[in-house]
Amino acid sequence: xxxxxxxxxxxxxxxxxxxxxxxxxxxxxxxxxxxxxxxxxxxxxxxxxxxxxxxxxxxxxxxxxxxxxxxxxxxxxxxxxxxxxxxxxxxxxxxxxxxxxxxxxxxxxxxxxxxxxxxxxxxxxxxxxxxxxxxxxxxxxxxxxxxxxxxxxxxxxxxxxxxxxxxxxxxxxxxxxxxxxxxxxxxxxxxxxxxxxxxxxxxxxxxxxxxxxxxxxxxxxxxxxxxxxxxxxxxxxxxxxxxxxxxxxxxxxxxxxxxxxxxxxxxxxxxxxxxxxxxxxxxxxxxxxxxxxxxxxxxxxxxxxxxxxxxxxxxxxxxxxxxxxxxxxxxxxxxxxxxxxxxxxxxxxxxxxxxxxxxxxxxxxxxxxxxxxxxxxxxxxxxx
Numbered sequence: 001x002x003x004x005x006x007x008x009x010x011x012x013x014x015x016x017x018x019x020x021x022x023x024x025x026x027x028x029x030x031x032x033x034x035x036x037x038x039x040x041x042x043x044x045x046x047x048x049x050x051x052x053x054x055x056x057x058x059x060x061x062x063x064x065x066x067x068x069x070x071x072x073x074x075x076x077x078x079x080x081x082x083x084x085x086x087x088x089x090x091x092x093x094x095x096x097x098x099x100x101x102x103x104x105x106x107x108x109x110x111x112x113x114x115x116x117x118x119x120x121x122x123x124x125x126x127x128x129x130x131x132x133x134x135x136x137x138x139x140x141x142x143x144x145x146x147x148x149x150x151x152x153x154x155x156x157x158x159x160x161x162x163x164x165x166x167x168x169x170x171x172x173x174x175x176x177x178x179x180x181x182x183x184x185x186x187x188x189x190x191x192x193x194x195x196x197x198x199x200x201x202x203x204x205x206x207x208x209x210x211x212x213x214x215x216x217x218x219x220x221x222x223x224x225x226x227x228x229x230x231x232x233x234x235x236x237x238x239x240x241x242x243x244x245x246x247x248x249x250x251x252x253x254x255x256x257x258x259x260x261x262x263x264x265x266x267x268x269x270x271x272x273x274x275x276x277x278x279x280x281x282x283x284x285x286x287x288x289x290x291x292x293x294x295x296x297x298x299x300x301x302x303x304x305x306x307x308x309x310x311x312x313x314x315x316x317x318x319x320x321x322x323x324x325x326x327x328x329x330x331x332x333x334x335x336x337x338x339x340x341x342x343x344x345x346x347x348x349x350x351x352x353x354x355x356x357x358x359x360x361x362x363x364x365x366x367x368x369x370x371x372x373x374x375x376x377x378x379x380x381x382x383x384x
Contacts, residue, residue, distance in 0.1 A: 053324020083371030320349025
């Protein structure tokens with residue numbers, strides 16, 4: 001019943017979106033003034049990176065046989081109940097290449113559910129982390145005891161290294177962004193997650209990966225802008241210490257920092273490092289989002305980072321939401337020593353247990369308190 005009711009609303013909305021997605025003049029990168037004007041109209045953005053607990057990766061989330069609107073509706077309800085108003089959600093080019101209309105239909109159904117809960121979505125188009133060899137179709141079950149054991153890169157090694165296939169990637173970006181270019185339910189487009197990440201896990205690194213990404217990333221920005229989206233484009237820097245010095249960053253980071261409409265970054269460190277990086281990003285004079293943070297065992301916590309984000313008016317998206325098949329309650333070191341029989345001393349990521357109970361009540365109380373306060377205001381813990 002849940003899926004049927006949302007499907008009716010989603011179908012109507014998709015018709016509107018498709019009508020709006022007619023060929024348009026490519027736009028330029030937003031000026032600082034345009035970006036700040038847009039940001040001034042937004043609430044303080046606070047949410048999470050979202051993948052339903054029933055999906056092992058982004059392919060399983062969106063594939064028609066495993067798309068799970070009931071779980072999505074339930075979990076986004078939990079998010080709304082603690083004041084979250086946005087989610088960052090990963091797509092994949094293989095979904096569009098194999099089922100473009102079905103993928104857009106399910107995206108629209110997802111957006112209808114999110115809109116019901118007053119949650120705006122940031123979609124991620126490509127990703128350089130974890131398995132470099134994605135395969136479309138039904139996905140393997142999670143590896144017991146291992147963090148994010150089935151997450152896949154997009155476009156993956158074979159496609160990244162084969163320029164003759166870039167036309168398909170261009171078609172994917174232009175169609176997806178173009179279809180939803182005027183959709184107010186989408187808050188932003190993250191064109192590529194951690195593009196210069198070598199991959200992670202126990203996978204072999206893609207040889208010369210950074211060289212290929214450095215050539216492709218500017219094209220991805222261009223393709224997305226050609227759809228004339230009303231939403232901002234971004235790609236977040238995640239490693240290094242000199243983000244405010246363009247002569248100290250690599251070619252990929254230079255593209256990220258010079259072509260994004262709004263800037264974004266990741267930080268899984270202590271509050272002191274978060275604040276230093278936040279100030280570096282703010283030095284560009286553009287709005288800033290932290291699109292990944294919160295790894296308890298690594299020193300990145302809600303109580304350490306979230307108030308700083310609120311203080312500096314930086315939108316905040318923690319990694320992990322509800323415990324499920326991605327198993328990201330387990331730490332990164334589980335790739336070397338799986339937690340097959342023992343649970344970690346503290347959960348690495350996640351806000352909620354699978355049954356909807358908060359992992360730590362104090363954390364959700366903090367999220368709710370900060371979300372309810374005016375922009376830039378960090379209320380006292382005992383504030384009513």
